[in-house]
Amino acid sequence: MGKKIKYSCVGHGVLRAFILTMFALIVYSLLISVISVGPKVNSIFYIILTLISIIYGTICATIKAGSNGWLMGILVGLFYIVALFIVSILCGKEFAFGIKEITRVIMATLVGALSGMIAVNL
Template sequence: MYKKLKYSCVGQGVLRASIVTMLCVLIYSLVTAFTPFSPKVTSAFIVVLTLVSVLYGSVYATLQSGSKGWLIGLLVAVFYMLILYIVSVLCGKGFGVDGGDFIRLLLAMAVGSLSGMLAINLEN
């Protein structure tokens, strides 16, 4: 009747999203070493990169799972953002969460859910 949720797919999606983020940040840091960008451009890049990474990870995880796309996408987004938060705390940002972080979390959750639904429809 109901398929059991495959948690390993969520982990694989988060891992793939994290790899995309690391590669893009590496490329961006190489570019900014030679061409400085304003903080607004960097902030916009980080938001777009977060959403693209969540989209990719959610679509991959949902295609692997085959069901419950919105839930798989939501879980990928939440765990991805949790990992980003932990990494930023370890890098010295502090434990505080401001309004921008909260909005980024909500956007990631929305993109994760919607891309999970999209992946279910792509599969059929």
Template sequence: MEKNNNYLPAVEGVLRGFIITVILLLIFAVVMTFVEVSSRASYIFYLITTILSIMYASIYAVRKIGKKGWLIGILVTLLYLSILYIVSIISGNSMVMGADGFARVLLAIIVGALSGIIGINL
């Protein structure tokens, strides 16, 4: 496999991560039309969706770039979360960055770094 020094695959990984996010959220929306879902279950689903999307995006980007796995994983995560934050502000659902928000960002960064390490070793 050819290793690329261009960081464009990181952006492509983020876009692929958002495609995963949209698909999972559409499935969840269909489920929510038929079943009443508690706010706790929704929170857990959104967290799992974010983690899976970041994992996929990081692994994809690192496999394409072929070096600096943990760093690329963190950069992909920060780009993903930044876009998610901007979209939430534009849609009027501004995310409050309290202790819970900080914990979610920290968890996402850790998942991104570990996914980058996994991606470089696959």
């Protein structure tokens, strides 16, 4: 009999990733209100924050589930990015699915899968 996927663990991981993202964005916004940074630094920060959040969410989901790390990671990465796109649209950003967004989805999926494979062995 096959193992069941614990979908609540995926939701838990996505929620933890979003909490980390919100906390880091608050700290970063306070920091840039004091220090002036360029748009290139902002872009790099957002990419690194997204990857760290996906890694953290995947580790939490995989440890809670106990198995299927790669699948948990892929699902956390995909749901996180989809939720991020939805929040962006709700905040007024116009949605255009281009090469930049495709790259983000692929990057989130790969980072999620890799961190899930690592987390299942912790």
